[in-house]
């Protein structure tokens with residue numbers, strides 16, 4: 001099956017009891033057992049649930065992976081992946097990952113003996129130089145949030161495999177419609193379902209996909225042991241979302257390209273970060289690795305005052321955290337998603353006070369541009 005077909009059908013069969021075409025929401029915490037040691041494969045809701053199973057199979061299929069494990073949020077999924085490690089292990093992480101990934105590494109897991117180094121993973125040499133004997137995992141995000149840096153998935157997978165280091169890619173920004181890290185040799189893919197996969201800003205969730213049976217087994221054990229699982233209703237909402245992923249991502253990419261080009265011609269905009277622009281430092285790699293360039297753009301307005309003024313004036317675009325919904329969202333990384341990163345580190349990775357990030361929605365692109373234009377120039 002091809003992508004759009006899998007998005008609609010993978011993991012989902014008509015309900016055996018009624019023939020319902022859509023997977024029911026199995027709102028139950030427990031399942032009746034026929035006799036001692038005999039059940040229908042379901043015992044308790046923390047371990048498994050048929051609606052969650054359907055979503056796990058659906059997204060695993062979209063990533064071309066064998067195993068999917070759903071969690072209560074993207075951060076719960078990332079936390080579970082880091083828990084595959086042991087005290088003393090070292091992790092190399094893309095230097096401008098999602099702020100929450102930085103936070104759980106530096107402020108939570110380092111207290112349990114893991115070590116994290118944040119490195120510019122667009123430069124393989126730098127990654128190589130930061131690898132130690134104790135390095136057990138390389139965690140990358142591509143495109144990165146918010147400066148849209150692209151890491152070479154295949155090259156990173158090769159570099160790590162030669163050293164028996166596990167690779168993880170956070171594929172939240174691209175989604176499996178635009179790129180499938182497992183096909184490049186990456187071992188583990190993580191997602192915040194909250195964003196494009198659900199696509200309607202009405203639930204939170206996370207997913208881990210892998211082809212490695214041992215990793216999958218450990219993650220299933222962690223679902224049961226730590227309990228950070230996704231509830232059935234949220235799983236159902238996300239299943240509804242993935243059905244339209246292909247058409248949504250086409251339109252997000254098309255509109256974002258249009259807006260990115262428009263932004264580059266605005267005199268109040270100093271710099272536009274979008275991998276689809278020929279001037280983007282990894283444009284060629286993005287073209288090779290991604291189906292289109294996605295729906296996320298960042299741009300530089302030069303100062304906190306300019307950003308503040310602009311954000312106060314947008315009307316159609318909602319000033320809010322998050323991304324990947326049908327509606328256009330605008331945010332200010334330095335004070336929102338990246339607030340937990342110390343100012344010096346923020347500066348180093350290009351998250352300036354004048355940087356604004358836009359998640360281009362599915363409204364008419366000319367209405368979005370009208371709103372941006374009005375916010376930039378009205379006095």
Ligand SMILES: *Cc1c(COP(=O)(O)O)cnc(C)c1O
Pocket residue numbers: 073074075076098100141145170172173191192193194195204205206
């Ligand atoms: C939002 C996000 C996360 C965290 O996901 P939650 O569902 O909010 O916990 C992780 N990585 C990226 C790239 C994200 O955008």
